[in-house]
Amino acid sequence: MAAWGERLAGVRGVLLDISGVLYDSGEGGGVPIAGSVEAVARLKRSRLKVRFCTNESQKSRGHLVGLLRHLGYDISEGEVTAPAPAACLILRERGLRPHLLVHDGVRSEFAQVDTSNPNCVVIADAGESFxxxxxxxxFQVLMELENPVLISLGRGRYYKETSGLMLDVGAYTKALEYACGIKAEVVGKPSPEFFKSALQQMGVEAHQAQ
Amino acid sequence: MAAWGERLAGVRGVLLDISGVLYDSGEGGGVPIAGSVEAVARLKRSRLKVRFCTNESQKSRGHLVGLLRHLGYDISEGEVTAPAPAACLILRERGLRPHLLVHDGVRSEFAQVDTSNPNCVVIADAGESFxxxxxxxxFQVLMELENPVLISLGRGRYYKETSGLMLDVGAYTKALEYACGIKAEVVGKPSPEFFKSALQQMGVEAHQAQ
Structure with a gap:
């Protein structure tokens, strides 16, 4: 505990991952990882600020939070940093109109985005929709663009579901990168911008976070 | 013509590609590329040996040859070097039992191969079966192997059908390579072994071929 006390000296906030840290997703909503419900509750009772930083791109934040609350977590939508809303900001800033290769479960996050006459592709963990x-x-949308822009919500290789390992968005992003001869822009971890935005939303500097 | 005569001096054999050279595949069997039916006929009337060397991995040689004959080409199954039979030789030599991620149209080429309890994956242009x-x-088969072996029939980025550009096997091979952290073995062009086997079958040395 002394080592932890030392390590936490000066720390004001904690960023927590969700999938594989709080719970394993899967049939019926998934299962919590042992001890994590209580760990979140203890952090929230402490002096530390807590924020959830996830690469989940198959579900909207609303859906994800509903599921986690059902599993017993004290969490609200405003506490979650996720790649879909971060991508929406970028799309708006740069006047990009995406063709969406995403799961139906996350489509609502893009409700305010103009998707007519697309000039980029946004790829997320589309699961069965791949x-x-x-x-x-x-691929065809990208090949028809003069300057093809591919925005990838994370670039995970795979993730664990209760039923086994599942291919993640990164594998499919690689496929499009190779076919088109381009490099995707990643929104989500491990992009430093993504972590910075989570810290900003928490009101904590990088050196004050764990 | 003088330039061609010079270029062909010492040439004893010609390797011809099929897709995109003889014909564009697509709905209803595809369409011949202008002048190619007559070009094949002229080559066959000449003193040159002719062989067809294709990365087609969605159709069996029998199916492909039937389709080309229907389009007017003078071609027989024994004149075609294709990756599926080349892969079968490798599988047999190395005692590999593949899990097949292939199109139903090429499955017959693997009829003699033991696919029980797989210890490798063979990936081909599976089209809609991707x-x-x-x-x-x-992916799961590969992740369960101690030494994952992925054999890819070609690594094309995309090909042209009459209806537009289509993702080829190479894109999906990249996806599995990335997800598993492995490198695939490519059977088919541009692998030198593949060209060499085509030349051997034709009975011509590399410096005598075009």
Whole structure:
């Protein structure tokens, strides 16, 4: 405990991952990871600020928070930093109109975004929606652009579900990068901008966070 | 013509590609590329040996040849070097039992191969069969192997169909390579072994071929 006390000296806030840290997703909403419900509760009772920073891109924040609350976590939508809303900010700033290769569960996060006559592709963890037809459509949109822009919500290789390992968005992003000869822009971890935005939202400097 | 005569001096054999050279594939069997039916006929009337060397991995050689003959080409199955039969040789030599991520149209080429209790994955241009479920199954097979072996029939980025550009096997191979942290073995062009086997089958040395 002394080592931890030392390590936490000067720390004012904590960023927590969600998938694989708080819970394992899967059929029926997933299962909490042992001890994590109580750990979140203890952090929230402490003097530390707490924020959740996830690369979840298959569910909207509303859906994710509902699911976690059902599992017993004290968490609200405003406490979650996720790649879909971060991407929406970028799209607006740069006047980008995306073709969305995303799961239906996260589509609501893009409700305010103009998707007509697309001039970029946003790819997220689309799960079963990573059909050949959907991948090929995204590929064709990119190939028709003079300056193809591909925005990837995270670039995870795979994640663990209760039923086993599942391919994540990063694998499919690699496929499009290779086919089009381009490099995707990653929104989400491990991008430093993404962590910075989470810290800003928490009101904590990088050196004060764990 | 003088330049061509010079260039062909010492040439004894010609390797011809099929897709995008003889014909563009697509709905209804595809369409021949202008002048190519007659060009093949002229080559066959000449003193040159002719062989067809393709990365086609969605159709069996029998199916492909039937389709080309229907379009007017003078071609037989024994004149075609294709990655699926080349892969079968490798599988047999190395005692590999593949999980097949391939199109149903090419499955017959693997009829003599033991696919029980797989210890490798063979990936080909599976087209619509590149579903998330099928990709994930191949990924899980690889992740369960101590020494994951991924054999890719070609590594093309995309090809042209009459209806537009289509993602090729290379994109999906990249996805599995990235997810598993491995490097695939490529059977097919541009692998030198593949060209060499085509030349051997034609009975011509590399410096005598075009």
């Amino acid at each position: 059909s050949y037809q959907n991948m090929n459509k995204a | 579903s998330y479920q099928n990709m994930n199954k191949a």
